[in-house]
Amino acid sequence: MSFDVFSNSWQSFLLRGFLAVAFGIVALALPNTMLTTLVLLFGAFVLVDGLLTITSALSAREENAHWRVSLFEGFLGVLVGGFAFFAPSFTSIALIITVGIWAIAAGVLRLIVGFKMRRAIRDISGMYLNSLAYIVFGALLLTAPIIGAVTIMWCLGMWAIFAGVALVYFAFRLRGK
Numbered sequence: 083m084s085f086d087v088f089s090n091s092w093q094s095f096l097l098r099g100f101l102a103v104a105f106g107i108v109a110l111a112l113p114n115t116m117l118t119t120l121v122l123l124f125g126a127f128v129l130v131d132g133l134l135t136i137t138s139a140l141s142a143r144e145e146n147a148h149w150r151v152s153l154f155e156g157f158l159g160v161l162v163g164g165f166a167f168f169a170p171s172f173t174s175i176a177l178i179i180t181v182g183i184w185a186i187a188a189g190v191l192r193l194i195v196g197f198k199m200r201r202a203i204r205d206i207s208g209m210y211l212n213s214l215a216y217i218v219f220g221a222l223l224l225t226a227p228i229i230g231a232v233t234i235m236w237c238l239g240m241w242a243i244f245a246g247v248a249l250v251y252f253a254f255r256l257r258g259k
Contacts, residue, residue, distance in 0.1 A: 095253035102246030109239030113232045125166025132159020182223030189216025208252030215245040
């Protein structure tokens with residue numbers, strides 16, 4: 083398997099690393115604002131998506147025999163989006179658990195990619211460290227989701243900075259391959 087596609091796009095890894103570091107700095111500096119913003123953005127997205135899905139389902143009911151499924155999906159989106167606005171603390175906990183599951187899954191998948199890349203690239207320790215950051219962060223979130231929004235955001239910030247620095251390091255190693 084050739085990994086020239088990765089070495090030709092080292093800038094993508096570099097940009098992702100810088101974005102993660104910037105996100106981490108904001109999360110450390112403004113933890114309460116960051117969590118509230120994430121929950122409200124999630125709520126707004128799901129609410130608008132639900133309304134658009136309802137509109138689409140109703141306008142396609144003549145042509146689409148399964149329009150009721152889309153209508154149900156739309157109502158579910160409106161319900162979840164509205165819930166995010168009216169019960170943000172519960173939504174925060176659910177969001178934290180979801181992020182924990184995602185982080186573990188992403189870390190494991192990145193670890194698999196790292197194992198596959200190790201024959202083509204000499205030093206992929208940055209990729210392994212990035213994977214480890216995801217897995218540890220996810221495990222911390224799942225073991226203590228209620229320890230407080232500020233602590234969770236601090237963990238998110240530290241994770242993002244660590245994972246971002248690891249990706250920046252990996253990008254420069256990939257560039258020199």
